Amino acid sequence: MAMHHFIDRRQNPSDRSLGNRQRFIRRARSQIKEALDKSIRNRKLGDVANGEDLSIPTKGITEPRLRSSSNEGRRARVLPGNKEFVTGDHVKKPPKGGGGAGKEGAEEGEGEDEFRFTLSRDEFLDLFFEDLELPDLVKTDLRETTSIAYRRAGFARDGSPSNMDVMRTMRNSLGRRIALDRPDKKLVAALEDEITALEAKTEPVAEDRGRLEALYEELEELQRRQKIVAYIDPVDVRFRQREPVPLPNTQAVMFCLMDVSGSMGEREKDLAKRFFILLHLFLKRRYERIEVVFIRHTHEAQEVDEETFFYSRQSGGTVVSTALTEMMKVVRERYPTDAWNIYAAQASDGENFSGDSETCSRLLMEEVIPVCQYYAYVEILDEREFELFGNPDAGAALWRSYRDVAAERENFAMKRVTRPADIYPVFRELFLRQGERN
């Protein structure tokens, strides 16, 4: 009998396919990135970071082999299931590209224009972060979905003294003392009192002496039992057990403020969206519950849904302070500051109605910043403007007013951006502070 054996491989590390997967993503990187950019544009802020079904062109990931051409020469195929043909019959060929007899199945991987597959959350974030040029520490920080806290989880028999649970220990001790019939302290005290009283008698009678003898004996017995049955025994001691659990998060609200007047084109909005996504990812990591409020403005501001926020246009002038006023209105109505952490992100192209910029900085200083955990402002410029305003001190009225705010308030950050890589620095302070706190 040949020898044989069975092996259970199910527990083997399952990352075997990972290497091939990474090589594939690496190979198709440019196509995947393109598909991803499109998808970022089309997805909601909140679920950007979930896995994604992608469809990429096969160009670049084909595996060409030398194949026989299908439209020249002569070939004979044998097929099953003849019904009515006799030798010499002619069968009309199907029109080009159609199916029918003699059609070869498409070669694997060839002939399709699109390759569909699913991108995992981590892979998505990797690619998303790539453009943003985040520091590695921040990347891992954002990728982790939960932070860890230690939470009470029952009791243990050993642990550090500082974790000893007195209540639980005492309860055990009491139970044991009752069960083992440990002499009560009061009982001993009463005995001792009686003994003292008898000893104090100046003229003890024989009866007293006998009683005293008996009491001594009893006391000795009780004290012996007290010694044997300890008041607190190591078996009584209980420690509070702590278990790592995801941080019990609180809630946060994120305000997205954006100028939607005509000067904000698709490129500007695309950059703004990445800016908002990054803040959202950060908050998602910190808080259990996040609400997002979208406020768009021209010369007047209104709260809108995400769809409208990013895609619909509105004509009008530009009065930035209206957005701030609207935000404060929403805060007062729905997000009491004692229950919510408030974050705000504002994107604009820097234009503002003359004279309004001072109003903005006053509003920020007096009302908005005091209730905000963090306020980030990006001014989206095109390359040419960026050249002009390379110097952070130069700029239009809004920029200059905001500079004053930035100088005074620590939780206010501002930055000019022309490409995705410029976005991160506006959050640097925010991420840094979190890093120190951890």
Added chain:
Amino acid sequence: MDTATEKHLDETSPETDPGPLLFDGADWSFKTLSRTYNAIERVALDDLGLNVYPNQVEIISTEQMLDAYSSFGMPLMYRHWSFGKHFAREEKSYRQGHSGLAYEIVINANPCISYNLEDNTMALQTLVMAHAAFGHNHFFKNNYLFRQWTDADGVLDYFQYAKAFIAGAEERHGLTAVEEVLDAAHAIMDQGVFRYRRAPELTTEQRQTRKREIEAYRERTFNDLWRTVPDSARAEDISEAEKMKIERRHQLKLPEENLLFFLENNSPILEGWQREILSIVRNVAQYFYPQRQTKVMNEGCATFTHHYIMNALYDRGQISEGAMLEVLHSHSNVLTQPDFDDPRFNGINPYALGFAMMGDIRRICTEPTDEDREWFPDLAGSEDWREALRHAWANYRDESFIRQYLSPHLIRKLKLFDLTDNADDPHYTVGAIHDEQGYRKVRDALANNYDPAHIDADIQVVDADLRGDRQLFLEHSVRQGVGLAEDSRGKVLKYIRQLWGYDVTLSGMDHQTGKQLYRTSTLEVEESK
């Protein structure tokens, strides 16, 4: 089954047995697997007379299964992005329910490793063990192609080595550099096999002995007269260029059909590690080449084996009716052969054809008709169908097996017909059907459909002037006017150019007339860009 064996069976059945049944219900455990394996083994070895490598049955998860068949069905494969691509495709299709998973994968090695999916029910595990651990295993061990071309003892070590080598190369030379070589090598994998057995390499000692023998022979047969006979090779009318070409071809041992082998040994630009990668890809291709030529037979052998064994177990009351029904259900699923005009038709199902032919051989042996006696005089009525099948499994490949064994009976049963497609005609022509005049023609045509000489493009290296412009010349011997698909042709040529380092020209020459049908070169591909 004679009673003696049955008694023997009862005696060896473990006492934990719930009656005569090997297992009950859908769940499997390693205990039931082992018990069932032993029962299968008894039928396979004692009754069918199979000769197998020791078995190693491994239980794997869905993901591991997907992974294995994304990389050529070889779990020990080196890493490459294309396997990741196939994995992504398979996984998506599987998760969305478009396709089921294979129940098993089996590796031609000693010990023979079969991977069984953990999700299989016990009935399926039984089927799979009979199919892979005995059917395929016997075929691997006995078929002449596998015996000649693959080294079952060393293959696992080799794959291990290859994987480690590629990983090491990636570390030393970077992912991109390795990927470039692998991409190019994969593109000519089909042209990276030896189709005919080569004489084994001689040792130095043997070579010297042979040289002495040849010299001795020359001395013995020396005749000065030969010197006076005009020698065509030395004739003056051959130009100097021709002479040099002959000399070159001699030095490079041309023509050469194995492009990978040629490039590995003669490319002017490759470094040692790159040549080793070509060698690895070539060895992988060669390892799988017998499987490509024996798909019908291999699956036929395994399917026939599992069918026979399952029925034997059922007849002995060792598996329940429910389990048998489940087995038959998946058995007939696997054997579905839609007609050519059915929308589900996707070529001839190798399982169906193989199983039908194996069963037919048994029928011819045991219940021959007059027709069978005429067509298969040696086989008809030979009674020992087991021996007849074992002989077929050992000594044929699909092409020769069909040419030898496809019977008129089966041609009629499957209603096979030959449909000729001439690209110049507006219609197909029915060349032959299942009638007296057609049997041989259908049989030949079907055999040709499985003949590598007909289905693989015959491409050889014919010239390379290493002292001149170093251009590499390939020749495609075109049969029946079927050329190469143009979209991939240019891309593959570029890959060859990458490995060779200089321009590559491919000419298509008619197989019979020698007339040039097309000519394409990386020189032009570059220009047209």
